[in-house]
Amino acid sequence: MDTKQQKFSLIDMMxxxxxxxxxxxxxxxxxxxxxxxxNTAAPVLEALHQxxxxxxxxxxxxxxxxxxxxxxxxxxLTMPTLNDCSYKTAFDWDIEAVPSVFWMDENGTPISQFEGxxxxxxxxxxxxxxxxxxxxxxxxxxxELPTWRPGCGxxxxxxxxxxxxxADAEGNPLxxxxxxIGSDDDVVEFMFDQGFSDGLPLVPPTPDRVIRxxxxxxxxxxxxxxxxxxxxxxxxxxxIAINAVMAGCKPEYLPVVIAAVEAVCTDEFNIHGVTATxxxxxxxxxxxxxIREKIGMNMKLGALGAGNRANATIGRALRLVVRNVGxxxxxxxxxxxxxxxxxxxxxxxxxxxxxxWPALHVERGFKPEDSVVTIFAMTGGPVHIVDQxxxxxxxVAETLGLGLEGVFSPKMQNLPVDALxxxxxxxxxxxxxxxxxxxxxxxxxxxxxxxxxxxxxxVDGALRADKSSVGIKKIPEGxxxxxxxxxxxxxxxxxxxxxxxxxxxxxxxxxxxxxxSKKIDLD
Amino acid sequence: xxxxxxxxxxxSPVERQIAKRSxxxxxxxxxxxxxxxxxxxxxxxxxxxINKKVPNVLMRRFLKPTFAKPCPDPLRREIGExxxxxxxxxxx
Numbered sequence: 001m002d003t004k005q006q007k008f009s010l011i012d013m014m015x016x017x018x019x020x021x022x023x024x025x026x027x028x029x030x031x032x033x034x035x036x037x038x039n040t041a042a043p044v045l046e047a048l049h050q051x052x053x054x055x056x057x058x059x060x061x062x063x064x065x066x067x068x069x070x071x072x073x074x075x076x077l078t079m080p081t082l083n084d085c086s087y088k089t090a091f092d093w094d095i096e097a098v099p100s101v102f103w104m105d106e107n108g109t110p111i112s113q114f115e116g117x118x119x120x121x122x123x124x125x126x127x128x129x130x131x132x133x134x135x136x137x138x139x140x141x142x143x144e145l146p147t148w149r150p151g152c153g154x155x156x157x158x159x160x161x162x163x164x165x166x167a168d169a170e171g172n173p174l175x176x177x178x179x180x181i182g183s184d185d186d187v188v189e190f191m192f193d194q195g196f197s198d199g200l201p202l203v204p205p206t207p208d209r210v211i212r213x214x215x216x217x218x219x220x221x222x223x224x225x226x227x228x229x230x231x232x233x234x235x236x237x238x239x240i241a242i243n244a245v246m247a248g249c250k251p252e253y254l255p256v257v258i259a260a261v262e263a264v265c266t267d268e269f270n271i272h273g274v275t276a277t278x279x280x281x282x283x284x285x286x287x288x289x290x291i292r293e294k295i296g297m298n299m300k301l302g303a304l305g306a307g308n309r310a311n312a313t314i315g316r317a318l319r320l321v322v323r324n325v326g327x328x329x330x331x332x333x334x335x336x337x338x339x340x341x342x343x344x345x346x347x348x349x350x351x352x353x354x355x356x357w358p359a360l361h362v363e364r365g366f367k368p369e370d371s372v373v374t375i376f377a378m379t380g381g382p383v384h385i386v387d388q389x390x391x392x393x394x395x396v397a398e399t400l401g402l403g404l405e406g407v408f409s410p411k412m413q414n415l416p417v418d419a420l421x422x423x424x425x426x427x428x429x430x431x432x433x434x435x436x437x438x439x440x441x442x443x444x445x446x447x448x449x450x451x452x453x454x455x456x457x458x459v460d461g462a463l464r465a466d467k468s469s470v471g472i473k474k475i476p477e478g479x480x481x482x483x484x485x486x487x488x489x490x491x492x493x494x495x496x497x498x499x500x501x502x503x504x505x506x507x508x509x510x511x512x513x514x515x516x517s518k519k520i521d522l523d
Numbered sequence: 524x525x526x527x528x529x530x531x532x533x534x535s536p537v538e539r540q541i542a543k544r545s546x547x548x549x550x551x552x553x554x555x556x557x558x559x560x561x562x563x564x565x566x567x568x569x570x571x572x573i574n575k576k577v578p579n580v581l582m583r584r585f586l587k588p589t590f591a592k593p594c595p596d597p598l599r600r601e602i603g604e605x606x607x608x609x610x611x612x613x614x615x
Contacts, residue, residue, distance in 0.1 A: 174528060176528040176529045176530075176533070177528070177529040177533050178526050178527075178528060178529070179526065179527050179528070179529055180524055180525075180526055181524065181525045181526070181527065182524060183524050183525075187525050187527070191527070196530055196531070204525060204527045205527050205528045205530060206525065206526060206527055206528075207526060207528060210528050228532070229592075229593050230593060231532055231534060232532075232593075233531070233532025233534065234532060238528075239530065239532070242528045242529070242530040243530050246530055267592075270591060270592060272591070272592055272593055273591035273592060276591075277591070320530065324530040324531045324532075325530070325531060325532050326532070327531070327532065327534075507591075510589070511589045511590075511591045512591065
């Protein structure tokens with residue numbers, strides 16, 4: 001039992017204000033007009049008021065707004081009936097059902113409390129008050145009353161209402177600055193005007209929406225997940241949740257977004273460079289593990305395109321955090337010559353079940369049952385690779401390789417640049433037609449078919465600097481990629497269609513970006 | 524009235540004002556090379572031109588290790604503490 005009830009100041013039907021605590025013992029009952037059990041209890045409450053009203057403040061706290069008066073008239077009630085149509089007092093006192101009875105001493109400390117109508121509870125209450133006040137108990141025909149009736153849910157627990165109450169309550173977990181949007185302003189236009197948007201409309205991050213989003217993690221809303229360049233803004237769980245709401249995420253997507261923010265803000269990934277570069281890079285997210293199914297991600301038909309809420313909004317939420325918390329906006333720190341649509345969102349799940357190979361996250365050292373997000377910095381893609389004729393593994397591997405020839409430009413070789421190859425199921429079947437065809441076989445075939453020994457080896461600027469820090473694996477002379485390490489391979493797509501896809505990376509290494517994997521915290 | 528929560532890092536509640544201009548060039552000019560190709564050549568040329576025009580102004584060169592990442596904090600502090608102006612060779 002609480003030793004202290006929250007104070008309130010409510011108005012009765014005559015317009016008088018009643019405060020709690022006051023200097024008298026109190027009998028307070030929360031009621032609703034349309035609750036059968038509250039109607040059963042009403043004559044008892046009136047009888048208690050008639051008997052003890054001289055020494056005990058008997059008050060009803062009613063949730064039915066204008067209908068409160070119906071309740072009062074129906075039962076000819078004479079005690080004050082207080083209006084709690086905002087349900088704030090019900091929320092503060094944390095009741096579950098109505099009728100909810102509190103019998104309290106003059107300090108406002110509960111002596112007893114109960115909910116619903118268990119006849120014996122009310123009989124005991126009547127005797128207790130009589131003893132306490134030394135006033136005679138009222139005559140009540142207890143046998144005519146039901147032995148037991150359950151209460152009705154308090155209105156404040158309605159999901160839409162509860163989150164709003166939580167968001168506004170004292171001690172609520174929200175710390176972000178609240179922005180009042182005038183009633184004449186269009187909320188969506190306002191958000192565009194403030195520069196929060198990536199160009200598409202946003203979901204207004206009202207406090208109750210953010211509270212609902214925060215329910216998806218046990219982490220404290222003020223935990224700092226990362227410091228986001230260029231402004232070094234603090235990405236707290238709350239700030240990430242706000243941007244996730246704006247992106248259109250469901251609460252269950254939040255853990256993925258949190259892991260993604262953590263990943264891109266590492267020195268390795270270098271989100272600052274990725275965002276700023278005139279080459280127009282964007283983070284491409286690949287999700288592995290049980291979470292794919294749990295939150296309904298798409299790894300099959302149309303996985304790299306539109307139509308799936310999880311894919312679309314998780315990628316978008318990450319971009320909005322970088323934009324809003326980090327301060328990287330197009331034309332500001334972001335200087336892409338052209339950019340690409342991946343800057344809106346690019347996130348998909350790997351079709352692990354269709355892959356003959358270890359899943360991406362397993363390759364990268366995680367357990368198969370871990371849920372993981374891996375982020376690659378990509379400047380282009382997805383680019384279509386068509387092969388509807390090859391029947392032999394090496395043939396289709398050759399096509400996939402030649403499909404990567406265009407990374408940056410067909411003229412450029414020896415690139416310390418990542419490529420992310422997404423092999424479709426039909427191409428997987430062809431690759432495996434003559435037995436197991438490993439990823440390394442595929443990588444070697446890719447380097448072989450894209451090698452141009454007599455090619456112009458010049459690579460300018462940043463790319464030149466990184467060639468020296470490249471992997472030491474033996475590669476063909478004039479190979480497209482400076483190492484097989486730069487060729488990343490995953491499986492996705494529908495069962496119909498001999499069309500794979502590839503993403504083209506940015507500069508890999510110390511002056512560029514190295515792909516990062518983070519485990520998704522599902523606690 | 525709708526209330527929304529601020530999605531930004533909230534670092535700009537008021538508009539940032541630019542520093543007051545004194546009307547004359549004196550003190551220390553920092554020249555920041557951010558390691559972009561030929562940034563050093565640009566700054567060499569600028570240094571020479573400024574020397575000719577305003578010989579009694581001191582110049583100090585600074586070097587960011589890479590253009591692709593934010594300026595390391597110690598370097599940022601050093602520039603802030605030792606210079607009155609800063610010219611950065613930004614792009615290639």
